[in-house]
Amino acid sequence: MEKTATSTTPTEKSDVGNGTADAVYATPNATTPGQPVVFDEAICTGCDICVYVCLEDVFIPNPVKGKPPLILFPEECWYCGPCVEDCPHEGAIRINHPLQQRVRWKRKSSGEHFRV
Amino acid sequence: MTMFHDKGRIHNWPYTVRYGNEQRVETDVLVLGGGIAGVWAAIAAARCGARVVIMEKAATVRSGAGGAGVDHWQWAADNPASGVSPEDLTEALIENQGGYRNGISTYIQCASAYETLVEMERMGGKVRDTDGEFRGAEFRDDASKLLFAYDYTNRFVIRVWGADYKPLLRKACKRLGVRILDRTAATGLLTSGGQHGGRVVGATGVNCRTGAFVVVKAAAVILATSRPQRIWTFSSELRGLSTFRPPSDAGNGYAMAWRIGAKLTMMEKSMRSAFGSAYSFPAYGSGNAINTWYPCNIIDANGKAVPWVDCNGRLLESVSERCRPAEGQKFFIMGGGSSSLPHPGLKQYLGPKPIPDLEQRMLRGEFSPPFYADLTSMPDSERRVIWGLMVGNEGKTRIPVMKTYMQSGFDPDKDMLQTYDFLRGSGMREPVVPQERTFGESGVCGGLLVDWDLMSNVPGLFGAGDLVFGGQDHSHAAATGRYAGARAALFARRQAAGELCAEQIAREKQRVYAPLAKQGARSLDWKELNAGIARVMQNYCSEPKNDELLRLAQDWLMDIEENEAPLAAADNPHKLMRTLDVLDILTCAKIITEACLARHASSTHLHFNRIDFPSLDPPEWHKWITLRKGSRGTEIDDMPIAFWGGLERNYRPRHRENLEAMGKK
Ligand SMILES: Cc1cc2nc3c(=O)[nH]c(=O)nc-3n(C[C@H](O)[C@H](O)[C@H](O)COP(=O)(O)OP(=O)(O)OC[C@H]3O[C@@H](n4cnc5c(N)ncnc54)[C@H](O)[C@@H]3O)c2cc1C
Ligand code: SF4
Ligand code: SF4
Numbered sequence: 001m002e003k004t005a006t007s008t009t010p011t012e013k014s015d016v017g018n019g020t021a022d023a024v025y026a027t028p029n030a031t032t033p034g035q036p037v038v039f040d041e042a043i044c045t046g047c048d049i050c051v052y053v054c055l056e057d058v059f060i061p062n063p064v065k066g067k068p069p070l071i072l073f074p075e076e077c078w079y080c081g082p083c084v085e086d087c088p089h090e091g092a093i094r095i096n097h098p099l100q101q102r103v104r105w106k107r108k109s110s111g112e113h114f115r116v
Numbered sequence: 117m118t119m120f121h122d123k124g125r126i127h128n129w130p131y132t133v134r135y136g137n138e139q140r141v142e143t144d145v146l147v148l149g150g151g152i153a154g155v156w157a158a159i160a161a162a163r164c165g166a167r168v169v170i171m172e173k174a175a176t177v178r179s180g181a182g183g184a185g186v187d188h189w190q191w192a193a194d195n196p197a198s199g200v201s202p203e204d205l206t207e208a209l210i211e212n213q214g215g216y217r218n219g220i221s222t223y224i225q226c227a228s229a230y231e232t233l234v235e236m237e238r239m240g241g242k243v244r245d246t247d248g249e250f251r252g253a254e255f256r257d258d259a260s261k262l263l264f265a266y267d268y269t270n271r272f273v274i275r276v277w278g279a280d281y282k283p284l285l286r287k288a289c290k291r292l293g294v295r296i297l298d299r300t301a302a303t304g305l306l307t308s309g310g311q312h313g314g315r316v317v318g319a320t321g322v323n324c325r326t327g328a329f330v331v332v333k334a335a336a337v338i339l340a341t342s343r344p345q346r347i348w349t350f351s352s353e354l355r356g357l358s359t360f361r362p363p364s365d366a367g368n369g370y371a372m373a374w375r376i377g378a379k380l381t382m383m384e385k386s387m388r389s390a391f392g393s394a395y396s397f398p399a400y401g402s403g404n405a406i407n408t409w410y411p412c413n414i415i416d417a418n419g420k421a422v423p424w425v426d427c428n429g430r431l432l433e434s435v436s437e438r439c440r441p442a443e444g445q446k447f448f449i450m451g452g453g454s455s456s457l458p459h460p461g462l463k464q465y466l467g468p469k470p471i472p473d474l475e476q477r478m479l480r481g482e483f484s485p486p487f488y489a490d491l492t493s494m495p496d497s498e499r500r501v502i503w504g505l506m507v508g509n510e511g512k513t514r515i516p517v518m519k520t521y522m523q524s525g526f527d528p529d530k531d532m533l534q535t536y537d538f539l540r541g542s543g544m545r546e547p548v549v550p551q552e553r554t555f556g557e558s559g560v561c562g563g564l565l566v567d568w569d570l571m572s573n574v575p576g577l578f579g580a581g582d583l584v585f586g587g588q589d590h591s592h593a594a595a596t597g598r599y600a601g602a603r604a605a606l607f608a609r610r611q612a613a614g615e616l617c618a619e620q621i622a623r624e625k626q627r628v629y630a631p632l633a634k635q636g637a638r639s640l641d642w643k644e645l646n647a648g649i650a651r652v653m654q655n656y657c658s659e660p661k662n663d664e665l666l667r668l669a670q671d672w673l674m675d676i677e678e679n680e681a682p683l684a685a686a687d688n689p690h691k692l693m694r695t696l697d698v699l700d701i702l703t704c705a706k707i708i709t710e711a712c713l714a715r716h717a718s719s720t721h722l723h724f725n726r727i728d729f730p731s732l733d734p735p736e737w738h739k740w741i742t743l744r745k746g747s748r749g750t751e752i753d754d755m756p757i758a759f760w761g762g763l764e765r766n767y768r769p770r771h772r773e774n775l776e777a778m779g780k781k
Contacts, residue, residue, distance in 0.1 A: 032353050055174045055183060055362050057299070057324060057690055060130045070127065073690065075352040078362050079398060081515025082178040085279075094523070095516050101355060103402050103521075105531040108492050114531070116524045 033098035036077035151180025153581025153597035160601030186278030199270035214721030218586030310617030313377035317614035341369035343556030382562030383711035389554035403489025403535030406452035
């Protein structure tokens with residue numbers, strides 16, 4: 001069950017350059033880090049095993065059956081990984097470290113730098 | 117899109133809400149917290165023939181600090197290859213903390229960690245290098261096929277494949293008929309006739325998805341809810357809730373025990389935090405020379421190796437020497453960090469580490485930052501055991517570090533991982549400010565005072581794991597959980613169930629649901645409440661301390677309790693759980709402040725600096741301070757340092773009785 005937060009529903013196609021756009025909603029700022037995991041909608045079956053195992057109850061099941069869970073409490077994620085480890089479909093979900101948590105490494109032979 | 121704030125649409129709460137709805141359960145042994153200690157306690161109690169219920173805030177399959185894994189099975193002095201006896205290791209661990217470490221739980225760990233691990237193996241856990249992956253490695257004992265860490269001569273820390281242990285333990289609980297109430301946060305303990313300090317007869321809980329109320333009647337209750345966090349540091353914007361242990365570990369057990377009159381001890385100890393900081397990196401996910409990464413080579417930006425030294429300051433030539441005791445040293449306890457943090461560990465137990473004056477030498481131009489952990493130059497078996505067994509099984513590393521980094525292209529055979537801990541030349545990340553403190557995210561910290569049955573002063577209330585002012589280790593939680601489970605089952609067998617008090621339950625129900633009613637003109641979110649408490653502690657209960665500061669902390673916390681805490685509002689069952697957590701964090705902060713006021717001397721080992729009592733560790737203050745909530749205010753008392761008496765003498769008969777009782781099923 002979904003309901004809209006405002007009385008208007010998006011109907012018009014976006015055309016920002018011409019002064020018109022999708023309906024604009026009154027949303028608060030998102031919490032950060034805002035997306036502890038990323039789902040691949042093409043692989044995820046919406047089985048909700050990750051919702052079951054999560055240590056912090058970060059997700060809720062998607063109201064649309066078969067769709068990936070919704071991330072409801074992103075800032076409570078502990079970045080522990082069981083949601084990924086126990087997912088039966090490889091690639092359906094992966095950890096998305098916050099930008100300020102990305103580490104770097106150096107290839108010894110070439111001196112090239114890489115990062116997460 | 118999979119976010120809640122998808123184009124302004126909000127969703128209905130997905131679970132049926134049943135605020136106030138009451139579920140009644142009856143059992144012999146009730147375990148609060150289904151983390152590592154909790155599941156081991158449940159298994160042991162069930163083996164003794166008791167009916168067992170676990171109440172767990174998250175989902176038992178992975179919950180707790182060790183749910184995602186473990187790689188070091190600490191202090192297993194009872195393993196067949198150990199060069200140190202349980203007695204000697206226990207005494208060393210206690211001495212290394214200046215006496216301030218629970219000798220009872222530490223001895224249980226040192227004397228039965230391996231025995232407990234063998235049970236883990238029977239439940240399907242991988243414990244030995246049976247396929248010979250590390251054949252020929254210095255850290256492998258060929259007779260037992262066990263792999264060791266740190267001190268390869270004395271061999272009492274075992275490297276294990278622990279990432280799958282928790283689901284296996286849950287399966288064992290199910291097999292033994294343990295009833296598991298997941299997503300149920302314990303909120304309060306119930307006493308016989310509702311009497312303060314009276315025998316424990318059960319506990320209440322609230323479902324974090326439906327909001328339903330649960331009342332469990334039990335003959336014995338085991339607290340296994342770990343330690344409080346977020347007392348000094350709170351940020352929800354940098355890295356989750358920025359806790360080292362899972363955010364669900366919020367110290368509820370301390371607050372619940374306090375409310376019914378149980379004694380707590382060592383609550384005055386807190387430390388500068390290297391781990392719980394919002395500014396730290398994924399745990400064990402940056403280059404390092406400690407813990408999981410011990411004894412990794414560290415090199416500077418030009419490839420120059422950082423030398424290692426032993427406790428005598430002697431330069432060590434080889435990687436192998438980093439895993440051997442120094443001349444004149446019988447054995448060593450861990451090692452690695454070249455931290456300049458105040459660390460009172462004794463020299464005779466200090467392990468090898470990178471040179472402690474690296475920072476000065478870097479500033480003189482001898483080394484050039486940034487530094488890297490260089491696995492590529494490590495001996496083959498050491499590289500494979502670090503980036504493989506260890507990073508693959510340490511809690512929170514298999515997926516967030518190993519899998520995620522390798523998907524981004526990291527190759528341990530070719531790449532060097534940057535270290536941020538060494539950016540300032542120190543092997544351990546230092547807090548940005550001293551106020552960045554922790555009570556129990558890591559290290560030995562205060563907790564529930566227990567006796568040789570792991571029972572508190574309140575009859576029927578047992579404790580295990582991180583909350584019994586001893587170890588902070590997985591094997592400590594497992595061994596004490598198992599021991600407490602058996603003791604509680606035996607207690608339950610001998611005592612008839614007590615009587616619940618309807619009035620006590622009604623009062624608790626009112627307390628639990630109060631935040632739902634606060635939707636008035638002014639309300640407060642749990643996060644702001646947590647941040648406010650943390651600020652008080654940073655300012656007035658940090659470094660240094662004196663009477664004036666601590667009294668200000670008390671006044672402020674009292675103010676918050678009277679004025680802001682009642683405004684805390686929740687609009688769904690999940691936020692209700694988080695709000696109740698913060699109210700317990702407030703209780704813990706108050707207990708900590710009282711404990712700090714009660715100790716009239718400074719102490720290195722307690723990281724306790726009272727400028728109005730500067731004398732350091734004077735003999736007359738070498739004792740435990742205990743606190744309990746009495747019927748007329750806080751009662752403060754003390755206990756002699758080694759109050760537990762003879763280790764072996766007290767342990768052996770109980771241990772034998774436990775084994776006999778567990779053999780029944
Ligand atoms: C990243 C990381 C790596 C680690 N690696 C190692 C290692 O390699 N070796 C080692 O020895 N130790 C390690 N540790 C420490 C080890 O995991 C802990 O010491 C151990 O898990 C403590 O067990 P416990 O049962 O006391 O607490 P936990 O395992 O944390 O369990 C507490 C449980 O109580 C639940 N709970 C909390 N409040 C409530 C409530 N009100 N009602 C119901 N349930 C509640 C929690 O959800 C949790 O499941 C590591 C810790 C971390 C964080
Ligand atoms: S991510 Fe995996 S576990 Fe989660 S719903 Fe999708 S398929 Fe299931
Ligand atoms: S990483 Fe851990 S806390 Fe975060 S969503 Fe996954 S299971 Fe939950």
